Amino acid sequence: MLNQAIQQFKLNVLSIHEVEDSHSSTVYKCNLLNGENIFLKIPYTKLKCQRELEAYEILKDRVSIPCMLDYWSGDEECPGAFLLSELKGQPLTNKNLPAVAFQIGVLHASMHQIQPPTTIRLTGIQNEFQDWSNFVERQFYSFAEDVKEVLDESLYRQSIEKFENMKMHLPPSDGPSFVHMDFRPANIIVDEDKVSGVIDFESVRFGSTEIDFTKLYRDYLSFDFSLYESYQEGYNTIRPLIDLEVVLPFYQFTDAFNSIGWCKRRGIEKNASFLMENLSILKKVLR
Incomplete structure (x- = not known):
């Protein structure tokens, strides 16, 4: 598929390196003969491809993202x-x-400010807001088969009971908003003290x-309260931030549970460290 794509785009490639921290697609950084660096991305499925294509159309000129140079x-x-x-820079770290x-915070809120378009017919990006509770439930029980x-048996049963109990205490949903679903440091590019954009x-x-908010909090905001405060300040300049203390415990739990199912689907041995990390989060919540 890589060779096919290179031929389709007529690229004069000097060197190619696969990007490691990409889970829903195969991404290559290509150094071209003219000295330019570009990224070649091949999603795993047609649906993921269509979502990405529509997202570029929706986000263009509204949120800082890479330019889509070509599409096949x-x-x-x-x-x-x-x-x-x-995008100039490197993935975000907690040293920033x-x-x-x-x-x-400003970037994230700018995405959340975007509502379903009325002028574009979407076939890839679903609007799940009206049935949000059922969407979250479908995701959870889909992964439950793997988990x-x-x-x-005891831990699994506790998890199901915990989910049903916590779900009943969630506040009204906040939206409909454009949600990234994988907003984590690896997908946020920073150039020294400036955020270049999101991918x-x-x-x-x-x-x-x-x-x-779950993955950003897990992998970045939770390391330093000053980061958490600054993020919230930035977010609130664009739109009011919901009470994260109310919703984070539920989504931290469901994210850990679903991630265990994801590891089972993608290979336990290959994803052993990520599996152990999420087992630890799950057990902590259940305690």
Whole structure:
């Protein structure tokens, strides 16, 4: 598929390196003979490809994202491919300053400010907001089939009971908003003290913002309260932030549970460290 895409885009490639921290697509950083760096992205499925394509149309000129240089709709073997410009910088780390967290808050809120378009017919990005509770439940019980094969019976039963109990105490949904669904440091590019933008849109939905804070908190905001404060300040300059203390415990729990199911689907041995990390979060919540 890589060779097919290179031929389709007529690229003169000097070197190619696969990007490691990409879970829903295969991404290559290509150094071209003219010295330019571009990214070639091949989503795993046609649906993910269509979501990404629609996201670029929706977000263009509204949120800082890479430029889509070219697109190939694929064939029977390849679901499709994107040619993307390079955002200057590196993925976010928890060593970045509170000023960066403020900008991330602004960026995140700017995405959440976007509502379902009335002028574009969407076939990839679903609007799940009106049936949000059922959407969250469908996701949870879909992964439960895989989780059941990993957890012991007692822990699995506790998890199901915990989900049903916590779900009843959620506040009204906040939206409908454009939610990234994978808003984590690896998908946020920072150039020194400036946020360059956000990448990877194969999982996006229109739904409730409450689901979209979990991974950022887990992998970045929880390490330093000053980062958490600055992020909230930035977010509130665009739109009011919901009470995260109310919704985070539920989504931290469901994210850990669903991630265990994801590891089972993608291979336990290959994802052993991620599996152990989420087992630890799950057990902590259940205690």
